[in-house]
Amino acid sequence: MAVSTGLSLAFMVIGLLATAFALVVVWRRGAGTAPSAPATLAQAQASSDIEQVSREAEDIRSRAETEAAGIVRQARNEAEQAAQGRREVEEEIRAVKDELRELRGDLERREMRLATREQRLDEELKRIEDRTLALDRRKHDLDRQVAELEQRSAERGKELERIAGLTAEAARAELVGAIENQAKREAALIVRDIEHDARSEGEKRARKIVSLAIQRVAAEQTSESVVSVLHLPSDEMKGRIIGREGRNIRAFESVTGVNLIIDDTPEAVLLSCFDPVRRETARLTLERLVSDGRIHPQRIEDAYERGKAEIEQLCQRAGEDALVQLGLTDMHPELVNLLGRLRYRTSYGQNVLLHLIESAHIAGMMASELRLDPVLLKRCTVLHDIGKGLTHEVEGSHALIGAEIARRYGEIDDVVHAIEAHHNEVEVRTVEAVLTQAADAISGGRPGARRESLEMYIKRLERLEQIAAGRDGVEKVFAMQAGREIRVMVKPDRIDDIQAQVIARDIAKQVEEELTYPGQIRITVVRESRATEFAR
Numbered sequence: 001m002a003v004s005t006g007l008s009l010a011f012m013v014i015g016l017l018a019t020a021f022a023l024v025v026v027w028r029r030g031a032g033t034a035p036s037a038p039a040t041l042a043q044a045q046a047s048s049d050i051e052q053v054s055r056e057a058e059d060i061r062s063r064a065e066t067e068a069a070g071i072v073r074q075a076r077n078e079a080e081q082a083a084q085g086r087r088e089v090e091e092e093i094r095a096v097k098d099e100l101r102e103l104r105g106d107l108e109r110r111e112m113r114l115a116t117r118e119q120r121l122d123e124e125l126k127r128i129e130d131r132t133l134a135l136d137r138r139k140h141d142l143d144r145q146v147a148e149l150e151q152r153s154a155e156r157g158k159e160l161e162r163i164a165g166l167t168a169e170a171a172r173a174e175l176v177g178a179i180e181n182q183a184k185r186e187a188a189l190i191v192r193d194i195e196h197d198a199r200s201e202g203e204k205r206a207r208k209i210v211s212l213a214i215q216r217v218a219a220e221q222t223s224e225s226v227v228s229v230l231h232l233p234s235d236e237m238k239g240r241i242i243g244r245e246g247r248n249i250r251a252f253e254s255v256t257g258v259n260l261i262i263d264d265t266p267e268a269v270l271l272s273c274f275d276p277v278r279r280e281t282a283r284l285t286l287e288r289l290v291s292d293g294r295i296h297p298q299r300i301e302d303a304y305e306r307g308k309a310e311i312e313q314l315c316q317r318a319g320e321d322a323l324v325q326l327g328l329t330d331m332h333p334e335l336v337n338l339l340g341r342l343r344y345r346t347s348y349g350q351n352v353l354l355h356l357i358e359s360a361h362i363a364g365m366m367a368s369e370l371r372l373d374p375v376l377l378k379r380c381t382v383l384h385d386i387g388k389g390l391t392h393e394v395e396g397s398h399a400l401i402g403a404e405i406a407r408r409y410g411e412i413d414d415v416v417h418a419i420e421a422h423h424n425e426v427e428v429r430t431v432e433a434v435l436t437q438a439a440d441a442i443s444g445g446r447p448g449a450r451r452e453s454l455e456m457y458i459k460r461l462e463r464l465e466q467i468a469a470g471r472d473g474v475e476k477v478f479a480m481q482a483g484r485e486i487r488v489m490v491k492p493d494r495i496d497d498i499q500a501q502v503i504a505r506d507i508a509k510q511v512e513e514e515l516t517y518p519g520q521i522r523i524t525v526v527r528e529s530r531a532t533e534f535a536r
Contacts, residue, residue, distance in 0.1 A: 184502065189498070228270070228271040228272075228279050228280065228283045229268055229270055230269050230271065230283055230286055230287060231268050232267045232268060232290060233290070235266060238262050238269065240293075241260070241262065241286070241290075241295060242262065249262070251297035251300050251301075252285075252286070255300055255304050256278065256282035256285060257273065257282075258271050258272065258282035259271070259272040259273065260272075260282075260286070269286070271283050276346070277311060277315070277341050277345075279344070280311055280344045281304070281307050282304075284307035285300070285303045288306065314340070315337055315340030315341045315343065316337055317340065318339075318340035318343040319335075319340030319341075320336060320340070322339060322340070322357055322382065325357060326361070326378050328378060328379055328382065332409035335386065335409050335411075338386055338389040338390070338405065339382070339386060339389070340353070342356065342386075347385075352388055356383075356384070359381045359384070359436075359439040359440050360378040360379075360382040361378075362381075362439040362442050362443060363377040363380070363436060363438075364381075366435055366438065366439065367435060372431065372435075376414065376415070377432055377435055377436070379411075379415055380414065380415050380418035380432050380436045381439050383406055383411070383415060384418060384419050385402065386405060386406065386419070387400070387401035387405060388402075390405070397425055399421075399423045399426075400425060402420070414430055414432050417430055417432075418432045418433040419436075421433045421437075422437050422440055424437075460515060461479045463514070463515060464479050464515070465478075465479050465486075467511060467514070468507050471488075471503050471506065471507065473490050473491050473494045473499070473503070474488055474489070474503070475490060476488075476489040484521060484522065485521065485522040485524065486521065486524065487524050487526060488503065488507065488524065488526065489526050489528075490527050492527050495527055500525040500527045501525070503525050507523045508521075508523050511523070
């Protein structure tokens with residue numbers, strides 16, 4: 001439609017131009033004669049009409065050209081859009097063809113794999129069928145042989161039963177019972193005598209060595225809290241710590257890696273972190289910020305760097321002080337630093353560094369009583385929990401981690417073995433490792449040294465009662481004195497005095513193998529005999 005409109009305008013312009021040309025010709029012919037007054041007016045009027053027609057023709061031509069140019073541009077745009085659409089359709093068609101080609105190839109590969117798998121399954125099924133047939137034949141032969149042997153055995157058994165006048169089952173049961181009872185009684189008597197002599201002598205010597213070691217160590221109670229609390233001068237300081245829209249507390253937690261808990265507790269905030277060294281560094285940082293009063297992100301970073309440097313110095317100094325207190329020298333600086341970091345680590349509420357110092361003193365005194373090297377025992381014991389300084393950074397048992405660290409920094413094999421074996425994760429091979437275990441147990445098992453969760457305590461009591469109640473002939477079980485003693489009531493008509501001793505020893509052995517506990521547990525088996533008569 002736009003093209004037809006343009007053509008109409010073009011024809012109109014051509015007609016106007018023809019009319020103007022005719023007027024010019026008439027005017028020129030009139031100009032060749034002598035003009036009269038009316039002719040002059042006519043000529044002037046014709047000239048004016050010609051000029052007006054020329055201008056209108058020019059305007060019409062300009063509009064026609066403009067509209068024609070617009071129509072041409074629109075046609076070009078539509079042609080380009082059509083070409084673009086065609087290209088996009090062609091691209092989509094090519095993409096669909098490529099995708100179909102890939103799908104067809106994938107389908108062909110899957111069909112090939114399925115065919116190969118079916119062939120393998122057929123071959124495997126055939127092998128299984130052949131093997132099944134062979135096994136059936138073998139089973140048939142074995143059944144026949146077993147039947148022949150059973151027949152021969154039955155004939156011989158009948159002959160023996162006829163000669164002895166007793167069935168085979170009865171003879172077997174009687175013989176096994178007699179031998180078992182006799183062996184148990186003799187073994188129990190021998191074991192009781194040997195255990196009595198060994199226990200009396202061993203307890204006497206062990207009690208002397210341990211009591212001397214404990215009496216000579218004056219260690220304070222080391223239970224500490226694992227939550228850091230910082231007291232504030234006023235509750236107004238909490239708002240300054242949080243900052244505008246929480247930017248200060250976000251910057252503090254991002255820089256220190258410690259969660260800052262601000263609740264309704266008056267004039268106090270809590271610091272929560274699994275790493276005790278990091279938590280202590282954050283506490284010093286926040287304490288310095290509160291005392292200074294200027295709290296903003298840049299100030300937090302500066303205070304954290306100073307607090308971190310101060311904690312490193314304190315750890316180094318704590319490790320050096322521990323070695324000086326124990327009289328140990330020539331230890332790698334990294335081990336000294338790790339030892340000092342344990343100043344901020346607790347185990348069941350007991351400070352680990354103080355536990356190591358106390359254990360080292362006890363081990364050194366026991367080594368002196370046993371005429372061993374006390375310096376070596378102190379070195380083994382003070383380093384036995386060194387792996388706890390890296391349990392936040394390295395996965396695995398702290399005993400094996402500590403042994404690897406000690407080996408890396410040049411400790412001798414006896415020290416490394418004592419570290420890795422103090423929780424029986426490696427079989428104990430040396431006396432130093434045994435004394436390290438003993439010193440660790442004494443320091444951790446003394447009253448008030450460590451806290452135990454209620455759940456673990458209840459589970460231990462339940463397991464103690466289960467172990468004792470699982471024995472044949474046991475009637476009742478009572479766990480007493482917070483799990484330090486077990487009273488086992490047995491049935492007197494089924495259990496005699498020797499069997500009661502055997503039950504007590506078996507329960508003690510199973511408790512030692514399955515449970516972990518400080519100190520010792522007494523197992524008491526009670527057998528009550530009553531005689532009742534009536535006088536008439």
